[in-house]
Amino acid sequence: MAVHAHPDDESSKAAATLAKYAAEGADVMVVTLTGGERGDILNPAMDRPGILENLPEVRRDEMAAAAKALGVDQHWLGFVDSGLPEGDPLPPLPEGCFALVPLEEADERLTKVIRDFRPHVIITYDENGGYPHPDHIKCHEVSMAAWESAGDASKYPDAGEPWTPLKLYYTHGFIRDRILAFAEEFDKNGQENPFTEWLNKWKRNQGDMMARVTTQVECAEYFPKRDEALRAHATQIDPNGFFFAVPMEWQQRLWPTEEFELAHTRVQTDLPENDLFTGIEQA
Numbered sequence: 001m002a003v004h005a006h007p008d009d010e011s012s013k014a015a016a017t018l019a020k021y022a023a024e025g026a027d028v029m030v031v032t033l034t035g036g037e038r039g040d041i042l043n044p045a046m047d048r049p050g051i052l053e054n055l056p057e058v059r060r061d062e063m064a065a066a067a068k069a070l071g072v073d074q075h076w077l078g079f080v081d082s083g084l085p086e087g088d089p090l091p092p093l094p095e096g097c098f099a100l101v102p103l104e105e106a107d108e109r110l111t112k113v114i115r116d117f118r119p120h121v122i123i124t125y126d127e128n129g130g131y132p133h134p135d136h137i138k139c140h141e142v143s144m145a146a147w148e149s150a151g152d153a154s155k156y157p158d159a160g161e162p163w164t165p166l167k168l169y170y171t172h173g174f175i176r177d178r179i180l181a182f183a184e185e186f187d188k189n190g191q192e193n194p195f196t197e198w199l200n201k202w203k204r205n206q207g208d209m210m211a212r213v214t215t216q217v218e219c220a221e222y223f224p225k226r227d228e229a230l231r232a233h234a235t236q237i238d239p240n241g242f243f244f245a246v247p248m249e250w251q252q253r254l255w256p257t258e259e260f261e262l263a264h265t266r267v268q269t270d271l272p273e274n275d276l277f278t279g280i281e282q283a
Contacts, residue, residue, distance in 0.1 A: 038083035220256035
């Protein structure tokens with residue numbers, strides 16, 4: 001089960017891994033906490049009459065197409081997107097804003113989905129949300145709460161029979177070493193490097209998330225499925241944008257994995273891992 005804040009997050013974060021496990025026969029579900037109602041139209045080709053006015057419905061259709069591309073099930077948790085405040089106050093309740101929903105309310109909803117689906121592995125964001133969007137940070141908080149609540153028979157007795165997940169991972173997509181590998185390939189081929197600004201920002205503001213990675217899943221075969229799912233989110237993903245700046249052959253050859261951090265486990269495992277299910281079959 002992959003728990004995400006908005007529609008399109010599942011396609012930009014560990015999507016090839018989801019497609020890989022689904023293709024190999026695992027039951028895979030994406031839980032989307034909000035409807036993405038306050039998202040902007042980031043693809044100029046979709047900035048046309050009828051799209052913004054019907055954005056909630058459009059984004060639901062996009063999510064359905066992305067889930068189909070990845071071969072996974074998908075569940076809406078039903079909360080309202082908080083938008084990207086950028087210093088502005090969050091949209092107040094009762095209009096709706098996931099970041100301001102009481103933790104217990106969101107915890108109970110996600111706990112019910114976990115008990116119904118019964119996943120062995122949960123994927124979510126780290127304590128920084130992957131990046132500091134209020135919905136992403138709240139997604140982390142809710143995921144951590146539900147990780148504990150799902151197997152606790154004293155919590156939410158109306159939310160189904162208790163189920164105890166065995167492993168919880170944070171997904172880490174923006175790895176500096178990965179971007180450096182692509183940048184060097186652009187330089188080697190005499191092409192303009194589209195990542196110069198990113199790398200300069202990294203040097204100023206942060207270290208490499210690779211230091212936190214415990215698990216790398218080889219999934220290069222499923223990168224085309226990931227890209228198909230990304231393109232399905234046409235209001236959010238510009239097909240001429242940075243997600244598609246690196247040729248597929250380079251990606252598959254230079255960095256064929258997706259990266260995760262094992263945050264919690266109830267089974268014994270040896271690190272580093274190359275499979276999210278390591279230790280579970282034995283357990």
